[in-house]
Amino acid sequence: MKIHTISFLFILILTGQWIDGQTIVKGKVLSNTGELLVGVNISIVGTYNGTITDTNGEFELEVENVTGKELNASFIGYKTQTINLSDNTDPLLIKLNESVTGLNAVTITAGSFAADDKERASVLEPLDIYTTAGSLGDINGALKTLPGTQSSSDDGRLLVRGGAASETSVYVDGLLAAKPYYSKVPDLPTRGRFSPSLFSGTVFSTGGYSAEYGQALSSVLVLESNDIEVEELTGVSLMSVGADLSKTWCAPNRSTSLGLGYMNLAPYYNLVNNRLDWTKPSESEQMNFIHRKKFNNGGLLKIFSTAEYGERAFNTEWDAEQVKISNNNTNAYLNVNYSLPIGEKSMLKSGVATTLNNDRQLAWIHRTRENEVNIEGRLTFVSQLSDGIKLKTGFSDAFTNYEHHYNQLQSEINWEGKYDDHILGFFAEPEIKLNSRFAIRPGLRFEYSTYLNKQNLSPRFAAAYRTGKNTQLSVAYGQYFQSPVADYLKFGSDFNNEKATHYIMSLQTGSLKERLLRLEAYYKDYDHLVTYSKGTHPYNNSFSSNGFGYAKGIDLFYRDRKTFSGTDYWVSYSYIDTKRLFLDYPVEATPDFIANHTISAVAKYFIGAIHTQVGAAWTTASGRPYHQPGDADFMTRKADIYNNLNLNLSYLTHIANHYTIIHFSISNVLGSEQLVGYQTIKNYDGKPDSLVPLLPDVKQFLFLGIFISIK
Amino acid sequence: MKTIVLFTALLASQLLMANDYEETMKLNIVKLEKSTSIEEMNQIAALFMRIADVEKMEWLPSYYASYAYARTTHFMNDADSIDSALDHAQAILDDLLKQKSDESEVYVLQGFIYSLRITSAMRGYKYSTLSNQSLEKAEQLNADNPRVYYCKANNIFHTPKMFGGGSDNALPLYKKAKALFEKNKSANTLFPGWGSYHNEVMLQKCLAKK
CATH class of the missing domain: 2.60.40.10 (Immunoglobulins)
Known part of the structure; x- marks a missing residue:
């Protein structure tokens, strides 16, 4: 032992x-x-x-x-x-093995530009939206410096990859914003309704977007409103065109903000030469109310609302004739959404967005009154099934009630029309990261319109493959459907949904911190576009859904924050070749809002010694096509090259201990002739159509604003 | 004989193996505060992560792991290394923010990490805004947390005078932090206690400038 x-x-x-x-x-x-x-x-x-x-x-x-x-x-x-x-x-x-949730894991980026601190695929930062010269505090102004967009200074809305303005839909916190722009009147550009300061994230998709979004033929703009604010703040803005006042109240787990704004262009127009003869320079009153509350169960309630009233009137010249144009607009938007985490891995999002809009417009002899109610309800369920698989499913109902009244001055012609429509949508889309290098996102969306009594099923697919540390290839495909705009639907329901099929290939390399290059090629096929043949007045045209077309092009984006110390710049180039048979086009032609080549360059430089950021944005676009009435061939002429250089200065300082930014900007520094193209005005009295040059109202626009934050 | 040998061996191994949470934490928190070597701090951060892995109910091990990575940046010069260390700190903190979303200290650390991201004037606006927002949140959760005011004061101190920064504006906050540091000598020695020494240094610096 x-x-x-x-x-x-x-x-x-x-x-x-x-x-x-x-x-x-x-x-x-x-x-x-x-x-x-x-x-x-x-x-x-x-x-x-x-x-x-x-x-x-x-x-x-x-x-x-x-x-x-x-x-x-x-x-x-x-x-x-x-x-x-x-x-x-x-x-x-x-x-x-690299984790699919890791910092370097692949993300699907084809077609989309993000300006978000949270999105790793970002090419912009939220602050870029404000500091881009020429954007004048308009989200769309900054986005128009990205490739795939038309400079369209005559329109102001986003025109993406050959699409018309109505083909871009805007979403706020996942819910539809039916009227994201101020009312567009003839001869003047419009601008976005929502101030960029209300949002912390922006994703702008120029194509190939997720099955979560429908009713957009070309593009979606997804805005994420600010989270719960934690700093009590009073903001005072004094501008050469008006004033804003805002106040934010905070408590643990909730915040409330109220903003009031007043804009009047009259004082400024008194000092400058206008092309238009203003009888009532734009004047508007706005209000916004935002409330956020986080509940003990982890649920987050977000209420976002805006309301405004605006009016304006001016005389312009059409075909050597003085024409009076006026518009009064009342608009209210209320977006309520609630997201509730279910367990550790799932989230239920529900929300309702309501838009009320009333427009009264006079353009020459045409007097119109439009009433529109849009209510979208949406329920989305997001579930992280495993580390690599995230499933999104959702249901939505978008209700539209539209009413239109028309009468022609000095004539007996009157017209009235209205319609109701529910567009029901259902989608399911998993995002599958097979490993840290390869991800796919197959999706399916179903939509049914009660008014058109048409349904459609749109398959979507996107994939990304990371070939190196900072390099990835993406592809995207999708079928996109959109009901014709209210301007056509008011005449009847005998339409098809317009359809576009997108094919996108994209290469991105580098990082936003240093240098980033994005190169995208796309092809789009259009079908069932609305066409019409002219009747005896604007309200008896005859319509069909027989239009078609294509768009193909290359978009290039390069951003560099490294090469020149203290300087941040980006360059975009877009090439597009597109033709459509739509509207009253007799043959397939390039629409008059398309420039084949567009180049934008934006640069920002911070001069530390004088606390000033200097910014410049330059855009040039090849001439847009137009049709000279009387020509034998359609749309064969081209306008001159468009060229615009904007400068801005932001001086950071303090007024009585309050953080203050003094912002100055000037458009068209070179004072060049800013002809963007020509617009055709239809004549119904037997005379040929008239051609009106598209020129800005003021040749150079100067803006001065003082923004004070009181804590 | 066999029993005795077995028993002693067992006891020794038990002692060695004993995951004495409090002791190990205390020892390494002190070691971290004294360390000036990136290498050593990375080792300590990794140890805190290992502790976090074992003590799943505790939040302090991940807190100190994140803090240790953030602290290494005091001894770095180039922006890339600083960013990479802060990416580590942030990844750990992201999980902690979910686990302990009602803890003032977690938001202080977030504010601290954001302010460390300011490696150039171009980043100043973005990260000082993010930092101050986190510190506001921390103050909402515990208005008596001295590190809230110490970090706020640092942000102000390093902001140019023109934008409301500078030593004169930072001074009242350093004073407030000092009073709270003295008042809040925590009984729980594992609880975050950093900042008081440097607060005093900065306070004297501000006073000297007057």
Whole structure:
């Protein structure tokens, strides 16, 4: 017995496995692509014992009673690997796979530009929206410096990859914003209704977007409103065109903001030469109310609302004739949404957005009154099924009630029309990250319109493959449907949904911190576009859904914040070749809002010594086509090249201890003739149509604003 | 004999293996505060992560892991290394913000990490705004947290005078932080306590400038 014990102990001591108890575990950690990983946390499961890999990716660790123990190798951005240890003392070779949720994991970017601190695929930062010269505090102004958009200074709305303005839909917190622009009147550009300061995230998709969104043929703009504010703040803005006042109240887990604004262009127009003869320069009153509350169950309530009234009137010249144009607009938007986390991995989002809009307009002899109510209800369920699989499903009902009254001055022609429509939508879309390099997003969307009594099923597909640390290839495909605009639907329901099929290929390389290059090629096929043939007055045209067309092009975006110290600049180039048979076009032709080549360059430089940011934005576009009434061939003429250079200065300072920004901007610094193209005005009295040059109202626009934040 | 040997061996291994949470934490918090080596701080951060892995109910191990990575940036010069260390700190903090969303200290750390991102004047506006927002949130959760005012004061101190920064504007907050540091000598020694030494240094610096 005694001898047994002694020999037993002797063996144990010799092998050094028990009383001494220590084994040295050695190893090396590499990524699955063979890179050395430095700083990998090596630990013995269930204990604090461990170490990290050195600059050679190697580690050495003393372990007690090694057999049966497990060793973890974990590193941020990689999947943790567990290894069963044995008393075999050969060095370990551990290969870690990148995690699908890691910092470098692939993200689907085809077609989309994000300006968001949270989105890793961002090409812009939220602040860029304000600081882009020429944007004048309009979200769309900044987005128009991105490729795929037309400069369209005569319109002001987003015209994306050959699409008309109505083909872009805007969403606020996942809910439709039916009237995202101020009313568009003939001869003047409009601008976005929502101030960029209300949003912390913007995703602008120029095509190939997710099945979550329908009723947009060309593009969607997704705005994410600010989260719960934590700083009590009073904002005072004094501008050459009006004033704004805002106040934010905060408490733990909730905040409320109220904003009031007044704009009047009369004082400014008194000082400058206008092309138009203003009888009532634009004047408007606005209000916004925002409330956020987080509940104990983790639910977040967001209420976002705006309301405004605006009017304006001017005389312009059409065909050597003085024409009076006036518009009064009343608009209210209320967006209420509630998101509730369910368990750790799922989220239920519900919301209702309501738009009320009333427009009274006079254009020459045409007097119109329009009433529109849009209510969209939406329920979306997002579930993280596993690390790599996220499933989104949702249901929506978009209700429209539209009413239109028309009468022609000095004539007996009157017209009235109205319609109601429910567009029901259902979608399901998983985003599957097969590994850290490869992701796919197949989706399906179903829509049914009660008014048209038409349904459609749109398949969508996107995929991204990361080829290097900062390089990835993406593709996207999708069928997109949209009901014709109210301007046509008011005449009847005998229409098809307009259809576009997108094919996109995209390459992105570099990082936003340094240099980023995005190159995209696309092809789009249109079908069922609305066409009409002219009747005897604007309200007895005859319509059909027989139009078609295509668009193909290349978009290039390059941003560089590294090469020149303190300077941040980006350059966009868009090439587009598109033709459509739509409206009353006799043959397939390039629409008159399309420039084949567009170049934009934006630069920002901060001069620390005088606390001033200087910005410049330059846009040039090839001439847009137009049709000279009387020409034998349709749309064969081209306008001159368009050229515009904007400058801005933002001086950061303090007024009585309150943070203040003094902002000055000037458009068309070079004072060039800013002819964007020509517009055709239809004549119904037998005379040929007239051609009106599209020119800005003021040749150069100067803006001065003082923005004070009082804490 | 056999029993005794077995017993002692077992006891020794138990002692060695004992995951004495409080002791290990205390020891390494002190070690971290004294360390000036990036290498050592990375080791300590990794240890805190390992502790967090074992003590799943505790939030302090991940808190200190994140803080340790943030702290390494005090000894770095180039923006890329600073960003990469802060990416580590942020990744850990992101999980902590979910786990402990009602803890003032977590938001202080978020504010601290944001302010460390300011490696150039161009980043000043963005990250000082984000930092101050986090610190406001921290103040909402606990108005007696001295680190809220210490971090706020640092942000102000490093903001040019023209924008309401500078030593004169930072001074009242350093004073407030000092009073709270003295009042709040926490009984729980594991609870975050950093900042008081540097607060005093900065306070004297501001006073000297007067």
